[in-house]
Amino acid sequence: MSIKFLPPLRLLNPSPPVTRFPLMNVGLSINTRRSIPIFSGVFPFKLKYPGFSSRFSTRSFRPGPTGSRPEFTRRTGAERERGEVRTSKSLVEDEAELSDWVSDLRTNSFRGRVTSEDESDSDMGRRNRSKRGPGRDRDSGSNRGGGREGFSMKRRRESDSDEFGEPTRRRTESTFGPPRKNRGTLGLQNEKRGQGERDLWLKRDGKGVKGERGFIDDDDEVDVGEDERKGLMRNLGGLVTEEESDDDDDGDNGNGIFEKNALSSTGLKKEFDMKDRPSLSSSSDSFMSETRFDQCSISPLSLKGIKDAGYEKMTVVQAATLPVIVKGKDVLAKAKTGTGKTVAFLLPSIEVVVKSPPLDRDQKRPPIIALVICPTRELATQAATEANTLLKYHPSIGVQVVIGGVRIASEQRNLQANPCQILVATPGRLKDHIENTAGFATRLMGVKVLVLDEADRLLDMGFRKDIEKIISAIPKQRQTLMFSATVPEEVRQICHVALKRDHEFINTVEEGTEDTHSKVRQMHVIAPLDKQFPLLYVILKDHIANDPDYKAIVFCTTARVTGLVAGLLGELNLNIREIHSRKAQTYRTRVSNEFRKSRGLILVTSDVSARGVDYPDVTLVMQVGLPASREQYIHRLGRTGRKGKEGEGILLLAPWEEFFLSTVKDLPLTKAPMPSIDPDTKKKVERALSQLDMNSKQAAYQAWLGYYNSQKKVANDKYRLVELANEFSRSMGLDTPPAIPKLVLGKMGLRNIPGLRTK
Numbered sequence: 001m002s003i004k005f006l007p008p009l010r011l012l013n014p015s016p017p018v019t020r021f022p023l024m025n026v027g028l029s030i031n032t033r034r035s036i037p038i039f040s041g042v043f044p045f046k047l048k049y050p051g052f053s054s055r056f057s058t059r060s061f062r063p064g065p066t067g068s069r070p071e072f073t074r075r076t077g078a079e080r081e082r083g084e085v086r087t088s089k090s091l092v093e094d095e096a097e098l099s100d101w102v103s104d105l106r107t108n109s110f111r112g113r114v115t116s117e118d119e120s121d122s123d124m125g126r127r128n129r130s131k132r133g134p135g136r137d138r139d140s141g142s143n144r145g146g147g148r149e150g151f152s153m154k155r156r157r158e159s160d161s162d163e164f165g166e167p168t169r170r171r172t173e174s175t176f177g178p179p180r181k182n183r184g185t186l187g188l189q190n191e192k193r194g195q196g197e198r199d200l201w202l203k204r205d206g207k208g209v210k211g212e213r214g215f216i217d218d219d220d221e222v223d224v225g226e227d228e229r230k231g232l233m234r235n236l237g238g239l240v241t242e243e244e245s246d247d248d249d250d251g252d253n254g255n256g257i258f259e260k261n262a263l264s265s266t267g268l269k270k271e272f273d274m275k276d277r278p279s280l281s282s283s284s285d286s287f288m289s290e291t292r293f294d295q296c297s298i299s300p301l302s303l304k305g306i307k308d309a310g311y312e313k314m315t316v317v318q319a320a321t322l323p324v325i326v327k328g329k330d331v332l333a334k335a336k337t338g339t340g341k342t343v344a345f346l347l348p349s350i351e352v353v354v355k356s357p358p359l360d361r362d363q364k365r366p367p368i369i370a371l372v373i374c375p376t377r378e379l380a381t382q383a384a385t386e387a388n389t390l391l392k393y394h395p396s397i398g399v400q401v402v403i404g405g406v407r408i409a410s411e412q413r414n415l416q417a418n419p420c421q422i423l424v425a426t427p428g429r430l431k432d433h434i435e436n437t438a439g440f441a442t443r444l445m446g447v448k449v450l451v452l453d454e455a456d457r458l459l460d461m462g463f464r465k466d467i468e469k470i471i472s473a474i475p476k477q478r479q480t481l482m483f484s485a486t487v488p489e490e491v492r493q494i495c496h497v498a499l500k501r502d503h504e505f506i507n508t509v510e511e512g513t514e515d516t517h518s519k520v521r522q523m524h525v526i527a528p529l530d531k532q533f534p535l536l537y538v539i540l541k542d543h544i545a546n547d548p549d550y551k552a553i554v555f556c557t558t559a560r561v562t563g564l565v566a567g568l569l570g571e572l573n574l575n576i577r578e579i580h581s582r583k584a585q586t587y588r589t590r591v592s593n594e595f596r597k598s599r600g601l602i603l604v605t606s607d608v609s610a611r612g613v614d615y616p617d618v619t620l621v622m623q624v625g626l627p628a629s630r631e632q633y634i635h636r637l638g639r640t641g642r643k644g645k646e647g648e649g650i651l652l653l654a655p656w657e658e659f660f661l662s663t664v665k666d667l668p669l670t671k672a673p674m675p676s677i678d679p680d681t682k683k684k685v686e687r688a689l690s691q692l693d694m695n696s697k698q699a700a701y702q703a704w705l706g707y708y709n710s711q712k713k714v715a716n717d718k719y720r721l722v723e724l725a726n727e728f729s730r731s732m733g734l735d736t737p738p739a740i741p742k743l744v745l746g747k748m749g750l751r752n753i754p755g756l757r758t759k
């Protein structure tokens with residue numbers, strides 16, 4: 001189907017118009033007629049829901065009306081509203097572990113550098129090893145091998161920043177796989193969404209800018225003995241150390257660059273020139289297009305690499321963006337999770353490098369031509385690995401990664417010894433190199449393409465300052481590509497920080513449809529805190545019972561809470577792994593690789609795994625507690641249902657967290673019947689809780705308090721907040737809540753609140 005567009009339309013309304021045009025129809029071909037219960041034993045009355053037994057319909061794609069001429073529409077009120085209700089994510093994440101951090105600060109009393117223990121082999125590791133069933137033996141082995149053995153772990157803290165220094169950004173995630181048997185039970189959502197899911201709409205936008213403040217993260221450092229680019233990829237696990245701070249490299253605040261580069265928006269948009277854009281048409285998978293890579297102007301060697309990678313046709317987002325990008329346009333692209341955004345930005349970036357003049361032999365420090373920035377270490381590593389795959393037949397093009405957790409001196413040596421034209425980086429570490437690595441700033445002056453992966457995350461407060469700094473260090477004359485599965489209104493307003501005014505906003509999510517996948521069934525369970533641990537166990541057990549090939553992720557609110565939940569599930573003999581920022585990077589990398597390849601495994605994690613990580617065939621994503629934001633909910637959920645597959649998502653909230661549902665009310669998140677908890681299960685969970693190390697409970701309590709203290713709607717009433725925290729304490733089996741250092745309480749603004757114990 002060819003796509004045509006109306007000529008540019010000038011609107012006087014300051015709200016940017018949106019060009020809306022059906023680009024392709026993607027015919028779903030889901031043939032299941034099965035009516036499969038989702039939580040068979042857990043939610044016994046699920047069959048009462050008629051939608052559970054409905055089936056997907058297969059509809060072929062039809063061209064849009066009147067030759068698919070686009071209509072200009074304005075943003076819906078809901079869209080605008082969404083931006084307004086969005087939580088300040090980075091603040092939330094940073095404060096999530098505030099108490100941990102302050103605790104460290106107290107212990108290490110304002111030293112510039114703090115040495116910390118790696119938890120991977122400390123309390124949690126020991127606890128996990130202490131009591132395991134057959135499944136846990138695997139974990140045990142993993143834990144034994146993990147941690148920081150052989151590494152000195154240093155955690156750098158900038159004690160000279162503000163009082164809170166650089167609050168550690170923490171995220172928690174968990175992964176659980178839905179029972180295979182239960183897959184295909186999503187008829188309700190699919191039927192409800194109907195044709196909309198299959199249509200593709202592109203929107204363009206341009207907006208003004210406003211500056212914001214940010215935080216700075218710190219990096220841990222460890223020695224690295226790897227020079228080779230590919231060796232670096234292979235050996236990342238051996239390069240890095242534990243980090244207190246997240247894989248995120250943070251940014252400070254700054255006013256400068258954002259304001260300086262700000263362009264006021266007039267609301268005028270540049271039109272797409274779609275003449276040469278390949279048409280998209282129906283496909284068996286909603287995320288695939290009918291366009292082959294060789295229909296686009298891609299170099300033969302890249303095409304060979306693509307073929308070897310097993311890619312034949314483009315995904316929808318690739319087909320929508322590639323023709324625009326190869327023409328040199330700046331692009332802000334929104335596409336659902338797991339739909340191939342990485343290749344969408346890597347491939348055209350590689351093509352820019354291919355077209356650049358070959359390196360001068362005398363050039364000691366060849367320029368970096370493509371700069372890719374990712375918010376987490378895992379994501380940066382993953383993107384670099386994908387780049388290497390695509391570069392298989394381009395031996396002269398090099399890729400390197402610079403990320404927190406790796407000793408900077410090693411990276412400096414690698415950069416010197418192995419000149420690369422493509423650099424993948426996390427923001428904080430990249431900023432470090434700009435400031436401290438000889439000749440690096442000069443090399444950055446060669447940047448022709450800048451990619452911001454997970455753009456909304458990189459432009460939020462946590463990274464803003466670093467991104468400002470980076471943008472000021474690369475040429476203004478460049479192409480910029482920004483990709484994410486979520487593009488909230490604030491990001492559209494500030495995207496000119498990086499993008500040219502005439503950039504194109506390509507939205508592959510049809511207006512009026514959800515940002516999540518129709519094949520991922522989403523449910524929420526509302527239960528008081530004292531029921532949540534048993535419920536979590538019951539739901540997971542049921543999931544496992546229904547699918548021996550399960551692969552699940554459990555997301556928790558903070559790193560410390562993640563550690564606690566992982567410990568509990570380990571005590572209950574579930575086959576778990578854990579990833580969060582309290583774990584050494586070596587351990588994180590190893591567990592991540594293992595989980596990628598495994599089945600029959602549960603990953604308990606913080607938000608370090610929320611975005612971008614491509615674990616195939618995850619069957620269930622469970623989110624325990626309040627997600628930091630609507631966007632975070634969507635990204636976490638996006639770990640399942642990748643590449644058009646089915647999946648399950650369950651959000652477990654306490655009654656007082658139910659307000660979150662209003663921020664996702666446009667998503668097909670339905671209420672699940674309350675699973676029943678039999679007395680034996682209750683006792684079993686209580687027993688398991690009693691086995692957990694007191695330190696991990698104390699740490700979880702403090703972190704829990706810190707996290708919810710950063711959630712406006714919960715923290716408004718400090719008295720209530722403390723009551724809830726103590727409820728959480730009781731749910732861990734601690735009737736008397738752990739004492740918290742006065743300093744920590746002071747930092748949290750919780751001094752003298754009744755119910756808190758101090759030490």
Ligand SMILES: Nc1ncnc2c1ncn2[C@@H]1O[C@H](COP(=O)(O)OP(=O)(O)OP(=O)(O)O)[C@@H](O)[C@H]1O
Nearest residue numbers: 311313314315337338339340341342343485612614
């Ligand atoms: N053209 C293609 N054909 C088939 N598979 C593809 C194609 N392009 C990418 N993939 C695969 O799709 C999967 C998801 O890709 P990717 O991780 O880039 O998704 P994403 O959109 O960036 O997701 P997220 O929003 O979670 O970051 C990967 O396993 C990737 O190898």
